[in-house]
Amino acid sequence: MKLEFADGLFINRIYLVARRMCQVTAILKGEQLSNAAPAPGIIDLFRFYQKITNANCKISSRRRLPH
Amino acid sequence: MKFRARRFFLPLVLFVSSITVFGQGFTVESKSLPSVDNAGTFVSLEGRFSIALPQNGHGFQPLSFDSPTGRVTGDSYLWKLQEARFTAGYVDANEVLEQRSGAKKFFDSQRDDLLAKASSAKGKLISEKRHFLKRAPRTRNEIGIR
Numbered sequence: 001m002k003l004e005f006a007d008g009l010f011i012n013r014i015y016l017v018a019r020r021m022c023q024v025t026a027i028l029k030g031e032q033l034s035n036a037a038p039a040p041g042i043i044d045l046f047r048f049y050q051k052i053t054n055a056n057c058k059i060s061s062r063r064r065l066p067h
Numbered sequence: 068m069k070f071r072a073r074r075f076f077l078p079l080v081l082f083v084s085s086i087t088v089f090g091q092g093f094t095v096e097s098k099s100l101p102s103v104d105n106a107g108t109f110v111s112l113e114g115r116f117s118i119a120l121p122q123n124g125h126g127f128q129p130l131s132f133d134s135p136t137g138r139v140t141g142d143s144y145l146w147k148l149q150e151a152r153f154t155a156g157y158v159d160a161n162e163v164l165e166q167r168s169g170a171k172k173f174f175d176s177q178r179d180d181l182l183a184k185a186s187s188a189k190g191k192l193i194s195e196k197r198h199f200l201k202r203a204p205r206t207r208n209e210i211g212i213r
Contacts, residue, residue, distance in 0.1 A: 001178065005190040014177060016165040020157055021141075021173075022116055027152040038103055039151040045119040046155065 009033060013043055022048055102149045113142055114157045120146050128156075136161035167199060 003010040008029035015022040024046045026039040106121040126145035131138065143156030164173060174197060182192060 001181065001192065001196075002194040003181070003185050003190045004193045005185070005188055010185070010190065012181065014174070016170050016173065018163055018165055019160050020115075021160065021164055022114070022157045023155070024118065025154045028150075029152075032149070032151050035150065039153075042103055042119050042150075042153065045117075047117045049115045049117070 009036065011039060011043060013046070015046075015048055017048055020048075022046070100147055100149045106148075109144070109155075111142065111144065111155075111157075114155075116155065116157065118153075118155050120148075120153055120155070130156065130158055134160065170199070 001012045003012070008027060011026040011028075013024045015024075024043050026043055028036055028039055032039075101121060101124060103120065106119060108117050109120045109122050109125070110117045124146070126147075128143045128145070130141040130143055133139070139158050139160055141156060141158030143154060146153040164170060178192075178195065182190075185191070
């Protein structure tokens with residue numbers, strides 16, 4: 001789903017797999033709109049997996065969103 | 068099983084609350100922000116998903132709320148990059164969501180709620196697509212990282 005605003009663009013994708021819902025969004029404003037090509041491509045690269053193998057896989061550090 | 072789309076959609080409000088950034092004046096995104104170029108791949112073990120965004124330098128917010136069928140939990144991640152502001156996240160419900168009839172109501176509700184929020188910022192829908200896969204991605208993919 002893509003929504004257009006006077007000052008930006010909002011791209012929203014939702015995936016339903018069994019009991020899980022995944023959502024990916026992109027918000028583009030200002031100068032970002034003049035080079036909007038990468039955002040949909042990034043969202044296209046979203047992948048959902050049944051399981052992730054290899055215990056050595058690093059998970060990113062968890063940090064709270066800034067308020 | 069009756070699908071309680073409206074009630075379940077509470078977390079989506081959290082996800083899409085970022086839509087409120089529109090219609091509130093111009094925001095300058097700093098060029099000092101990181102770029103998606105050579106960003107690598109972010110992998111969420113709990114979320115069992117990957118996306119071509121930086122593994123580090125993102126925000127994180129746990130999601131948890133009560134639904135009519137029990138506790139629903141998940142995670143949400145946020146990236147502020149030169150190219151855009153991205154979020155990726157998930158929640159696990161206590162009932163199967165992907166069945167076609169339930170999924171339709173789910174997406175209808177999501178669209179209606181989103182458009183209601185967007186209309187307050189004078190936003191308009193310019194495209195919408197839905198795909199129903201015969202085989203869910205979970206049945207054929209797994210990721211291995213060395």
